[in-house]
Amino acid sequence: MAEKPQAVRVLxxxxxxxxxxxxxxxxxxxxxxxxLRRHAPDLYPDLLLKEENETxxxxxxxxxxxxxxxxxxxGAGGDASSAPSGSASASKQDEVxxxxxxxxxKKEKQEVVIEKIVRNKRKCVTVVKGLELFGIKLSxxxxxxxxxxxxxxxxxxxxxxxxxxxxxxxxxxxxVEFITETWPAVxxxxxxxxxxxxxxxxx
Amino acid sequence: MFKKFxxxxxxAQNQVKASVQRKIRQSIADEYPGLEPLLDDIxxxxxxxxxxxxxxxxxxxxxxxxxxxxxxxxxxYMPTLRLLHQYPDIMKKFQVDRGAIKFVLSGANIxxxxxxxxxxxxxxxxxxxxxxxxxxxxxxxxLAIGYTKLSAKDIKTINKGIGVDNMHYLNDGLWxxxxxx
Numbered sequence: 001m002a003e004k005p006q007a008v009r010v011l012x013x014x015x016x017x018x019x020x021x022x023x024x025x026x027x028x029x030x031x032x033x034x035x036l037r038r039h040a041p042d043l044y045p046d047l048l049l050k051e052e053n054e055t056x057x058x059x060x061x062x063x064x065x066x067x068x069x070x071x072x073x074x075g076a077g078g079d080a081s082s083a084p085s086g087s088a089s090a091s092k093q094d095e096v097x098x099x100x101x102x103x104x105x106k107k108e109k110q111e112v113v114i115e116k117i118v119r120n121k122r123k124c125v126t127v128v129k130g131l132e133l134f135g136i137k138l139s140x141x142x143x144x145x146x147x148x149x150x151x152x153x154x155x156x157x158x159x160x161x162x163x164x165x166x167x168x169x170x171x172x173x174x175x176v177e178f179i180t181e182t183w184p185a186v187x188x189x190x191x192x193x194x195x196x197x198x199x200x201x202x203x
Numbered sequence: 204m205f206k207k208f209x210x211x212x213x214x215a216q217n218q219v220k221a222s223v224q225r226k227i228r229q230s231i232a233d234e235y236p237g238l239e240p241l242l243d244d245i246x247x248x249x250x251x252x253x254x255x256x257x258x259x260x261x262x263x264x265x266x267x268x269x270x271x272x273x274x275x276x277x278x279x280y281m282p283t284l285r286l287l288h289q290y291p292d293i294m295k296k297f298q299v300d301r302g303a304i305k306f307v308l309s310g311a312n313i314x315x316x317x318x319x320x321x322x323x324x325x326x327x328x329x330x331x332x333x334x335x336x337x338x339x340x341x342x343x344x345x346l347a348i349g350y351t352k353l354s355a356k357d358i359k360t361i362n363k364g365i366g367v368d369n370m371h372y373l374n375d376g377l378w379x380x381x382x383x384x
Contacts (some may be wrong), residue, residue, distance in 0.1 A: 007289040010344055018287065018373050019344045025308050026374065122214050173260070173276070 011040055102130060112132060112179060115174045115194040126172050128165040129158065134185045139164055141183075145171075146180055204259070204369075206310045208376025210383075215256045216265075224252045225330040227264060231272060231280050235293040240324070243307045243308075245271060247285070255383065266381045281334045284371060284378055287345050297349065297367060298324040307347050308374060313337060313367040315358045329355040335367060347372035 008020050013035060022039040023032040036044060081131040113129040140157045142165045148152035151168040158164040167175075172193060181189050189190050193200045219227070228246055232239050246252060246266055255263040256268070264272040264280065272280040287294065299313060300322025307313060318325055322340035329335055331354045337347035349367035351358075358366040371377055 010288040016374070017379070021342050021344065022304075022308070022346060022373055025304050084255060170260075 014039065092196070111190045111192055113192050113194060113199070114172055114175060116170055124170045126167045126170060126175065127168065127174070128157075129162070130167065130178075131179075131183075131186075132163065134183060134190075136183055136185075138165060141165060142167075143183060145178070146177075205371050205375040205377040206256075208380065209378075212257045213375075213383075214258060215254055216383075217254055217256070218251045219254045221276060223254070226281070227252065227254075227272075234251075234279055235282075237293040238290065239300055241290060247318055249281060263377075263383075266349055270377065270380060270383060281370060283351075284348060284373060285381070286344060287336055287348065290337070291345065294334065294345075294348075295326045295329050296324075296336045296338050296345075297326060297329070297355075298311050298338040299310070300321070304339045304342075304346060307337060307339075310369060310372060310375065312365045312369045313347075313349055315353070315362045315364060315366040318366055319362050320357055325355045325358060327355050330356070334370070337367065337369075337372075 012018065013020045013023050013026070013032050015032045015035045016023060017027060018026045020036060020043050022093055023029055023036060024044070026032060033130040110133045112134075115127045115129070116124050117127060118124045128141075128145070132138055142153040142155050145165060145167050149167060149169060149171050153165060153170070155167045156162055176188065176191050179186050179191060189201065191201075218239055228242065231246075232242055237247070246264075247299040250266050254362065255265050260276045262272045263276050264274075269285075270283050271286050274280045274376055282293065283288075297313070297318055299307060299317040300320045302322075303313065303317035317323055326335070331351050333351050335349050335351055336345040337349050338344075339346050347369050348371040350365050350370050354365050355362065
């Protein structure tokens, strides 16, 4: 019993539920402050002391400061620098937006895209796109996939007349290894997952 | 991975049979030797052990409605942060610098530079693909649980890109799920 380490009681903030020392990174530090002052005054000594002693004059001064800062910030952002950067970011966004929609761009790049589609709560289909770009016969591939994972796999006409392979079941996890092993022409870096509508590299 | 996690993501809850219970207990004991004397407190033999299956092959080990451990597929069991806070010394620790805290708390994976900079520390013995506790500079408690992608030595030498995958962090879905019903 003696060597049994004791459970540490961690002080959790009553407002945000984080350990009190992480309140400053929490969702709403301002709201936590009154609670912290009461329950954990030693954690943020400088901050809370300042707050307590803060007189109206201080507050006013701080407000003035913040106004001044924000004002100067606006001034800096308002001139030449903001315009080009804004346009650049806009064009970038356009590119990103165009990619998922326009399949033409994908054709240029050789990559395999794997997507998991949930059919109902616990069943799903794994869709593999782009294998043909590596000179792989889709009918062959679907047969191999079906055999390997012991499920149904079929070549399906996907959106925009492109063919893809539908494999029943969730095999997204194992499929990367299988693809790279059976078709050495496909590098692991060319395989991507789609997660929450975002493209994520497999490797 | 717990960024969005709620009761809806749970697909099945089962009270597992004794043999499975023993297996889980054994693998947790193997993995966290420091936890062994406490295991009877954490996982009482009498209380029913419930394994909750969630999407993406995630399993939660639940006792008395409190999630205690989780694992993916047949991977290693990792304690939840609430449990880790109680027994902070059961896991190997990495420390990130202060600048990284904010990103880690919004779910980002831990990048090597945050671990190698003056504010961070590494446990040299850690190999790749092991669970670690992520501590933070100037903080007492863990802020995340990670799964190393590189060994500690590699993190030091490569010093670029993702070093540790962020599995579970403060204020994510699992953190908010204090009790399961």
